Amino acid sequence: MPYRENNVSRKMNSSRYDDAARGINAPMYAYYAEKIKEKTGMTKGVCLDVSSCGGYLGLVLAKITDLDFIFLDISSEMLEKAKLHITEDGLQKRARTLLADVHSIPLDDGSVNLVISRGSIPFWKDPATALKEVYRVLVPGGKAYVGGGKGTPEIRDQIAARMKEMGNEPDREKWGNGPRNIPKRDYDEIMKQTGIAKFIINKGDDGMWIQIWK
Numbered sequence: 001m002p003y004r005e006n007n008v009s010r011k012m013n014s015s016r017y018d019d020a021a022r023g024i025n026a027p028m029y030a031y032y033a034e035k036i037k038e039k040t041g042m043t044k045g046v047c048l049d050v051s052s053c054g055g056y057l058g059l060v061l062a063k064i065t066d067l068d069f070i071f072l073d074i075s076s077e078m079l080e081k082a083k084l085h086i087t088e089d090g091l092q093k094r095a096r097t098l099l100a101d102v103h104s105i106p107l108d109d110g111s112v113n114l115v116i117s118r119g120s121i122p123f124w125k126d127p128a129t130a131l132k133e134v135y136r137v138l139v140p141g142g143k144a145y146v147g148g149g150k151g152t153p154e155i156r157d158q159i160a161a162r163m164k165e166m167g168n169e170p171d172r173e174k175w176g177n178g179p180r181n182i183p184k185r186d187y188d189e190i191m192k193q194t195g196i197a198k199f200i201i202n203k204g205d206d207g208m209w210i211q212i213w214k
């Protein structure tokens with residue numbers, strides 16, 4: 001499949017998103033990194049951050065684990081941001097980028113210990129195919145933690161308060177009910193289509209997350 005940057009990537013204001021992710025939204029990524037560490041117990045081996053954008057989640061997870069990272073995204077522009085942050089965070093020996101489509105991951109079967117992804121599944125054209133790819137690249141005993149959300153209610157309130165202080169009224173539609181134009185999907189049905197046997201779908205006040213075991 002050719003690497004074509006899709007509409008999502010083009011429409012995203014990459015610099016604004018990047019500034020917010022490393023700035024005002026940083027507590028949200030820190031929260032999910034801690035949660036992923038606690039839920040998966042994975043602290044060594046290779047972690048693939050799928051649809052990583054500028055690498056925000058993986059870069060925080062790198063600070064609290066010894067994992068090595070592959071940041072995969074379909075947008076070369078966002079991967080340039082990831083490269084910059086890898087250098088800023090001194091992670092050149094532990095992290096690399098991979099320009100690719102999640103529907104056809106150019107990695108060997110059983111080559112990754114942990115797959116993570118935040119805020120991206122709704123943008124994948126065919127989530128069942130993408131999740132089968134995620135499963136394929138996992139080693140036996142590997143785990144995946146993929147989903148989306150904007151942290152806990154407390155974190156969302158904290159971010160909204162800081163935005164207000166900065167004179168930016170938070171976009172209620174975006175922060176309250178999820179971004180516009182994102183397809184509502186039946187993830188139970190999607191997981192059934194994948195044929196993956198061991199998984200849990202967690203729906204809580206910190207979003208929807210799918211945990212997979214191989």
Ligand SMILES: C[S@@+](CC[C@H](N)C(=O)[O-])C[C@H]1O[C@@H](n2cnc3c(N)ncnc32)[C@H](O)[C@@H]1O
Pocket residue numbers: 006008009021050051052053054056057072073074075078100101102103117118119120123124125
């Ligand atoms: C909303 S951003 C989320 C980024 C990041 N994971 C985060 O938590 O901030 C969605 C990302 O998915 C990427 N993406 C969309 N379709 C993709 C595909 N088919 N394969 C790989 N990445 C894709 C976009 O380029 C974008 O960086």
